[in-house]
Amino acid sequence: MGYLNNNTGYINDLLATRAVIKKNNFAILPPDGLVKNVLPGFENCDLTILSSPQLGASFVDYLVTLHDGGNNRCGFGGEEVETFFYVISGQVCVEADGQRHTLTTGGYIYCPPGTLLFMENANQGEDSQAFLYKRKYQAIAGYQPHLLVNHRDNLEKVHYEGMEDVIVEDLLPKDLGFDMNFHVLTFAPGACHGYIETHVQEHGAYILSGEGVYNLDNNWIPVKKGDYLFMAAYVPQACYATGRGEPLSYIYSKDCNRDIPL
Incomplete structure (x- = not known):
């Protein structure tokens, strides 16, 4: 598993944390103490699961660090599941519904339910980091979402x-x-x-x-x-x-x- 900050062994201090966890109410998770999760489909990536139904959320949030060659070529998401991917730092190539885009810091993609999201680090040997979200879509008659790719500079x-x-x-x-x-x-x-x-x-x-x-x-x-x-x-x-x-x-x-x- 391992820690997200890659610090190992004893620390030169008392064990302490700024984390506050109140299930079904609120939580604050600082970087120290977060662990890496191994998830199917992600290669050469460090993933941390942040919010989840176990905490009380109706969604799942992830912090994704894509190392050199880091990718998901199997596709993330699926039927009834909508996804959102935002680049915190670096550069990531994403593909969905046959469309391929390169997202830089501040770039993002939304995938409607049933549309798989593929991703690969494109930061020339350096890490990229992203915020990833999934949630079960609540459909209503007469309306549906669509694939969207954009950048904060355009907003x-x-x-x-x-x-x-x-x-x-x-x-x-x-x-x-x-x-x-x-x-x-x-x-x-x-x-x-x-x-x-x-x-x-x-x-x-x-x-x-x-x-x-x-x-x-x-x-x-x-x-x-x-x-x-x-x-x-x-x-x-x-x-x-x-x-x-x-x-x-x-x-x-x-x-x-x-x-x-x-």
């Missing part, structure tokens, strides 16, 4: 809730065919949410840059680049960006466009 930067120092980017269309979306939320140092949110949507979030303090179920907890957060339905949530000059920015998923079944 509109919108002032979140009218606040000039907070920017939100919508990665997927606001279309009823999609039962979820991905966003990137960026806070300048000192910026924050306008209020502590409480809502039915759940989130899985990966911090791309910066530092901050996050309120999760009225616990203010320091977070920083490389941390992963899970937020279950209705958990109170908000953050302040801190740090020195670097914005707090994170990518996160959100279920949407569907009524609640009884």
Whole structure:
């Protein structure tokens, strides 16, 4: 198995962690302590399973490090399963539905249910890292999602809730065919949410840059680049960006466009 940070043996300190796990409520997973998971179809890749149903999520999030030649040529996803792949660093060739694209840092692909995603590191001998997501698609009559490939550079930067120092980017269309979306939320140092949110949507979030303090179920907890957060339905949530000059920015998923079944 092994640790994601590749540190082995004893540490010169007491055993301690910033991880906080409240199943069916919220979780914070820092990089230290995360382990590598071996999954069928992935070759020369380190994978860490972040959120999962065992934690209380309706989706599965992964952190994928593709080493030199790292790939999945078997295909990821399948019937009734939608997938999303975002390049955190490096360069990855992806293929889906006969279309082949090279994604650089900030590039992403969404695959609708039934469309397999193939990937291969294209970073000329260097590692690439990506955020990977899968979820069972909730179909409704008359609507369906479609394959989408894009890059953050092409997205509109919108002032979140009218606040000039907070920017939100919508990665997927606001279309009823999609039962979820991905966003990137960026806070300048000192910026924050306008209020502590409480809502039915759940989130899985990966911090791309910066530092901050996050309120999760009225616990203010320091977070920083490389941390992963899970937020279950209705958990109170908000953050302040801190740090020195670097914005707090994170990518996160959100279920949407569907009524609640009884």
